[in-house]
Amino acid sequence: MSERPPISPRSPRAALEPEQVPPPPKRSERARNPFVVVGNAVITIILVLMVGVGGAYIYGKQKIEAPGPLREDKVVNIPARAGMTDIADILQREGVIDNNRWAFIGSVFALKARSDLKPGEYSFQKNASLRDVIGTIVEGKVVQHAVTIPEGLTSEQIVARLSENDIFAGAVREMPREGTLLPETYKFPRGTTRDQVIQRLQQSQKRVLAEIWERRNPEVPMKTPEQLVTLASIVEKETGKADERSRVAAVFVNRLRQKIKLQSDPTIIYGLVGGKGTLGRPIKRSEIQQPSPYNTYVVDGLPPGPIANPGRASLEAAANPARTRDLYFVADGTGGHAFTETYDQHQKNVAKLRTLEKQIQNDTVEPTDDAPPGAATAPTDTNPTATTTKPAPAKKPARGSAPAPQGAVQSTTSPPVVQR
Structure with a gap:
């Protein structure tokens, strides 16, 4: 077993002086490189942003998917030329979304739907989430109104009925020829022009008449x-x-x-x-x-x-x-x-x-x-x-x-x- 070297005695004066600590090792030239410093800062910022974005994503997803405030199904009309903030105000006023309209606006941006919002009359279901509300408007799922045209009316009488129905817009520019309209039950969205309604009735009549004429009894005079x-x-x-x-x-x-x-x-x-x-x-x-x-x-x-x-x-x-x-x-x-x-x-x-x-x-x-x-x-x-x-x-x-x-x-x- 080896012996430790003897400890030399220190003088009283030396004992009173503080012990000298060796200096820290010098940082390497690489660690002092400004590119490394900037890189570390960037990585740190990215990590912070990722954590923030992740948190925001989780919160936003929960917010978009959360049930809305509607207590029962409701029909809301989004007028033409209404902007995103106008739509948010209408939905907020009608109780479709909560009082935080910015959540709706943020959800529109998050879903990349800003340019796809369409005017029309929409039916929103009870407790519709922001995703459901925005999806309904983007897909243009407008309310379809059933309109029944009874058999045996003249063209003038049919036009009069259309004129009295407030879901249609515009006026009939030309009275359709007698017998060219097919009486049936049709579905139209609010705002359909009356000329468009007439055109649809005429197209239906042409199609049905062609089918029936094709299979008629050849002996009819x-x-x-x-x-x-x-x-x-x-x-x-x-x-x-x-x-x-x-x-x-x-x-x-x-x-x-x-x-x-x-x-x-x-x-x-x-x-x-x-x-x-x-x-x-x-x-x-x-x-x-x-x-x-x-x-x-x-x-x-x-x-x-x-x-x-x-x-x-x-x-x-x-x-x-x-x-x-x-x-x-x-x-x-x-x-x-x-x-x-x-x-x-x-x-x-x-x-x-x-x-x-x-x-x-x-x-x-x-x-x-x-x-x-x-x-x-x-x-x-x-x-x-x-x-x-x-x-x-x-x-x-x-x-x-x-x-x-x-x-x-x-x-x-x-x-x-x-x-x-």
Whole structure:
């Protein structure tokens, strides 16, 4: 075992002096390099920023995904030309977002949606998050309003309905031709122009008419799709019962084939009032033989054009009528019609209806001076504001019970005419 070297004694003075500590090692030239110093500072800043950004990301994600303040579904209209801050104010005022609108604005930037915000009427769901709200606006999921156009209205009546509906904008610049609009239920967003609505109805009619014309019975006497629409419009005005349309169409097709006048009252009315659609009273004796291109008591065959806008079912019925020999039909008192091949049987059906009418005398009024003898005079025109799917009331009178020229057609949707 080696011995430690002896410790030399220190003098009293030396013992009182502080012990000399060796100086620290000098920093290397590399550590003193300014690039290294700057690099270290940059790394430190980056680390701090990463921590900050990470924290902000977590907070922002939670904020964007958190349920919103809406307590129930709500529809909100974002007007055109509204900026991002305007949209934030509207959503805040409507309670879709909370009082911190900057959270919405920040979320828009975070989702890179600033240039994709679209105006429109939007439905926001209960407790919709900021992501849901922004996504709805960006995707343009506007509210679609269902608008029903009833069958059997004239173009003028349809335009009037569109003009009264406040979800549409602008005015119809040109009245569409009769029979070129397809009655159906459509969906439109608020702000759709009325001209755009008309265009859509016309496009639908063209498409449906082309499909039906393609699969029509080749034996029907209509030579053009336009003639098919004309016949369908008469069928539409003559009955509102779905199960009768093809049979009513068969009566008129049989008459066309046999060169018998159609004698349809709605054609008289259209010749008198045109697009207004309603007469507001029974047809007068003098109007039955009044010359008019639309009066099928006077003209042979079809009138020159449609008298209304028929629906799909009436177009189908005109293209593929029932295979019957019927030439007459009259109201049966229950909202439907009784169909016959012979005039004698037809007259018996008329007599039955007259007997039934006597039982509802309380519903009749005194005839006007120009009305036919014995005819009820309460207005019985088809109601233009009601859908034609509703059957005609049973109290609607039929035509006269006296012998009529061959081919007299009976209808529940038209007013009574002179007894013959």
